[in-house]
Amino acid sequence: MIIEHPQQGERAILVHLDGHAPDVREDPYEFQELAVSAGAVIARFVSVxxxxxxxxxxxxxxxxxxxxxxxxxxxxxxxxFNHALTPSQERNLQRELDCRVLDRIGLILDIFAQRAQTYEGKLQVELAQLEHISTRLVHSRTDLSRQQGGIGLRGPGETQLESDRRLLRVRVRQIKSRLEKVRNQRQLARRSRQRADMPGISLVGYTNTGKSTLFNLLTESKVYAADQLFATLDPTVRRIEIPNLGAATLADTVGFIRHLPHKLVEAFRATLEESANADLLLHVIDAHSPERDEQIKQVLTVLQEIDADDVRILEVYNKIDLMDNLEPHIQRDEQGVPQRVWLSAAGQQGIDLLQQAIAELLEEEIYVATVRLTQEHSRLRGKLFDLNAVQQETHAEDGASVLKLRVAKIEMDKLLSREGVTPSDFFAQFAEH
Known part of the structure; x- marks a missing residue:
């Protein structure tokens, strides 16, 4: 059960540790954004x-x-605190300060608890919260159970703190079982899309880089988009039409963040599999951010954690409207293959270039062609229909079938192999010019 939020923001003192090693150092500005996103009123910011x-x-x-x-x-x-605290550190600080103490992980979990809207999203957040709480059950103080919600106490916090470990383990097993069913449903939906030969595209990127704004433009949808961290939590998949390519699916996923808690990566694995199973990832990057390079590094780290690091990536440098004298353009490698697209989703600039780059990259995985088959090739024609490769059929004056094909290369190659024909020979013989 999600606990009601306080009617007014809580006054919070933010504590940031300076002088940490670069690999564990946190961004103080991002920390303040996280606190505001959680609904805190920042009373003081203390750098230690x-x-x-x-x-x-x-x-x-x-x-x-x-x-x-x-x-x-x-x-x-x-x-x-803008850092992870051990359970004992959190208890010691609460005892000395005589108020609630929250670390970075608890803060992020709280924001997720606020943003989750779907059944799946709420389950995933609750699982992450319970597993975080389980490390803090030993000698936990029951006086916190009297709080009526608040940052770090949303979700199952109060009731579970009063429960023993056995009840907590039971609830965790229940949630994992339900999420496994969701995972299986996603796999079925994915296979259905694959049978329809629709390539899958997934938006990934650091939080608040403009993924949802771009998603709305490409899909003509109205997914919630706001200038705040983790505005989007629940995944959304829509069908889109890419010029010169055809139908594809586009998924909008939760944004990543520096040192994303491992518990969240695990809890959201079913959702993040949309990225791991995609044919193409659109890595949306805030081109204007001074932390751009570090954010890119963090996203690639999470992609590796979810086994999506081998999926083809097209970098999308967004928010160029905030930069001086930079026009939308496609940046290519030495072979002319699109690597980056520079655009502005908010300004609706460069969207056509993004669609062009997507088509160029995905058409390498799909045959889009028009072929002409005479009546003696009716068996091959039937096989193409069985494969759902035919988008349109017309007939020439001599009775030949003119087929407009769109099919995944791997499926077409299998068919032609069974027929004893190579792809080059097939298209050389039957392509309509």
Whole structure:
């Protein structure tokens, strides 16, 4: 059960550790965006210079005392750390500060709890929350159970903190079983699309790069899009028409983020499989962001985690309307193959170039051709219809069938192999000129 949100934003003190190693350092500006997205009112932002985190509090005892005074002065409801806290660190800090303490993982989980709308999305969020809570059940303080919701306490938090580990394990098993059914349903839907020879395209990228705005343009849909982190959580799949290619499916997926909690990657694996099973990934990048290179690196890391790193990628550099003297264009490699498309989804600039690049990349996987078969080749004609390769059939004056074909290369090659014909020979003999 999702707990009701507070009517007003909670006053929060944000704590950011500076001086961490580059591979674990977090972005302070992104941290503030996350807090605002969760509904917090930022009372104070505290940057702590700490090269060696402590085992007890993460920060030094002197800084803990400063935070305690700030909590009293600002009448803060909670303190949020821009880093992962161990269960013992979280308990120690709550005891010393006498208020709720939340780490980066709990903050992200809370935003996900707010954004989930579908049955599947809510299950995935609850699973991630329960697995996060399970590490904090030992010696947990039941006084927090009296809270009426709030950042970090949405979802199953309060009721599960009062439950024992056995009940928690039962609930986790139930959710995993239901998500497995969802996963099987997605696989069936995917196979159905594959039988229809529709290539699958998936939008991936860092959160708030404009994926949903681009999705709406390409599909003429009205998926929720906003200038905030994790505006889209529940996946959406739509059929689109690509000029010079034909029908395809386009999936809009949850945005990635720096150090995305592993629990979320696991919980959302069924959803993220839309990307792993796609024929083409559109990696949407905020071209204007000063953190662009780091965001690209984080997305590629998550793609590797979900076994999608071998899927073909077309980079889409969005938001060029925020840059000076940059026009929409396609950037190609030495062989002339599209690598990047520079565009503005908000300004509706360069969408035709994106469609052109998609068609060029996907047509390598699909035969789109018109062939002419005489009556002596009626058996081959029947096989093409059985394969659902024929989009349109007309007849020439001499009675020959003129077939407009669109079929996955792998399926066509299998058919021609059984017929003892090579693709080059087939099209050389039957192609309509």
């Amino acid at each position: 210079s700490r090269h060696q985190p402590t085992a007890r509090f993460l920060i030094g005892s002197g800084k803990v005392e400063e935070l305690r005074q700030l909590v009293l002065a600002e009448k803060a409801d909670l303190v949020i």
